[in-house]
Amino acid sequence: MRKVSCLERSTQFHTTKGPELRVNEDISRCVDTRLKLGPRLRKLLVRDQLGENMTTAKIFMIRIRSAIGVLSLAGVTCLVACSNEEQTTPGLDNYRLENYADLSPEDFVQKFNLRESDVAVRDLPGWAPLKKVVVEMPGNEPWENRFERLEFLRERAPDVEFIPVKNLSDAIERGVLADAQATIGLGCGPSTVDAIGPDVRWIQSGSVGLDRCFNTIGEEAERMQNILRERNILVSSIRDMTKHAIAQHSFTIMLSLIGGMDIHAERQRQHIWGRTTTDVVRDKNLDVEFQDLTLLVVGLGSLGTEVGRLAHALGMRVIATRNTSRSGPDFVDYVGLSDEMFDLANQADIVFAAVPPTPATLGLFDMKFFEAMKESAYFVSIARLGVVNWEDLKMALKSEKIAGFGTDDLPQDDFELWDLPRVIMTPHVSDYSPRYRDNQYVFYRENLRRYMAGEKLLNLIDIQRGY
Incomplete structure (x- = not known):
């Protein structure tokens, strides 16, 4: 349920039998009570109140244009007037305005149909609460944004030391991977796995597809899979978030x-x-x-x-x-x-x-x-x-x-x-949207919470199958 303005609520159409349309009566009340423009505008907008249904969309559009003309001549903007009054419309779910960060863990899983692992992470070899996590920051955002992003993660893991890096090269150059227990966003390709320290137990990828992590076939793929299995490293993706x-x-x-x-x-x-x-x-x-x-x-x-x-x-x-x-x-x-x-x-x-x-x-x-x-x-x-x-x-x-x-x-x-x-x-841009980075970090945060609590991880990868 969300708040909608008087005008937005008023301009919803009710469909009658056949091609006929009639305007929601609320627009009459909205305009008449908020703008005090008198009966002429009401007559232009809502003829069906007088028993004269508008029988075609064409007539409807002509009258709307006439109404807009009256508004313009009067120097009145209905949008401004109506926006001061917000009313609740039951059942109107604006999907775009939903804040996924506010969802409960159960609703979050259901919203995106996410997969939970079969076994809780606390029951897997080598699990322990994390102390240090290296996080790759979004490359298309100002570096200053890292404070806000890390604080968002810290809400679910206040005792973890988060180390922000620009990319894998930055992490290697600064030597921050040597004693980390997890990485977020750096991926799981050969260059990453070869660079991480011996204590890493969890790799949270920032991608949906992990073919670069496992290379699907060949000696390099087999080497990667052996390293991940022998060291009991868990790998998870952001599948379904995009x-x-x-x-x-x-x-x-x-x-x-x-x-x-x-x-x-x-x-x-x-x-x-x-x-x-x-x-x-x-x-x-x-x-x-x-x-x-x-x-x-x-x-x-x-x-x-x-x-x-x-x-x-x-x-x-x-x-x-x-x-x-x-x-x-x-x-x-x-x-x-x-x-x-x-x-x-x-x-x-x-x-x-x-x-x-x-x-x-x-x-x-x-x-x-x-x-x-x-x-x-x-x-x-x-x-x-x-x-x-x-x-x-x-x-x-x-x-x-x-x-x-x-x-x-x-x-x-x-x-x-x-x-x-x-x-x-198109040039590999199908997952681009204004929600992309926010969705990514909402997922990071929930999986981080689950890891710290020893619960079942989301989108855990079967290393043998590669997905």
Whole structure:
């Protein structure tokens, strides 16, 4: 429940049967009692009080414009007047204004569907309350902000000495890792693991994907995993804290492909005016409606589930695969196991790849998969680079085995792929949002509290699987 101003509450519409609209009667009271502008404005705004319903949105807009004109001539701004009066509207939940730092531990877990570890950290080898923690500060914030960020963490761990660093090189140069028991935000790649001291028992990554930590395959990956296991080092990620931003970004790419926004943007640049129903600009894969589309989510984890929820809300049929079970939310029509991926791809109009990079998923999306897709279908990947066979993808696009490709990450030097038609890319920015850093530190603080109390950690990584 949040506070809303008189005007904001008043401008909510009530839908009546058919196309008719009528204005909330509160706007009459708001304007009449707060601004004292008399019956003319009331008549312009609320005709239905006199028994004359506004039967079309066009008439409604004309009257609103007239009302705005009256307000302007009178030199009165309704926004200012109404903002002085705040009223409570039950059930109006403004998601954007919610402060996640105020959530209880239980509500926090539920809000983001976070995973708790199976075992409390106090029952794991080598656990002890932390004394010194090295924290990487956000690189895009002024260094002076470190005091506020560290104080936020200190609220849950007042006895811990927090050492702020700019990055791993700064930490190594200053020698602060030698006697630390934990690191926050520095990651868990080979350079970090090789630099930490012998007392480190917990690494809290600042990333969602940890492929750089484990390198998925090869001798270096095996060496990393052995070090982490032998020293009983726990690794946790911020998975799910950015899923809303990533899902919305992914969905934007998806809708841009479906709507041919890349085609229209190029024609705008070329000063070509045309409609997709004409021969000049016709594309056989455009002009579709969402309710006629099927989305296949490959990897029905938290991110895939959120993308599926958005697709279902717009009327799409959603099907999915997952590696461990057939369970899924009600809005997913069918959940198959990973070996059903090819059969399901043949049903899909959009394929969304959200699998983690593991030895089992490296090169998963290859020509065999693209040939299983419809020629009219789009492939959208938010997964790490290793899960896609990029040469096969280029061949599939050039031979029109698939209709198009969208991604937030691709080989940065493969300009042939950049320049192919029906390719929409963004430079690994899907998790960027004004909430990003705050969400990160809210998660850090809660996991820090859990570690100090010996409770179950959130988003603990299975070192063998890499996620």
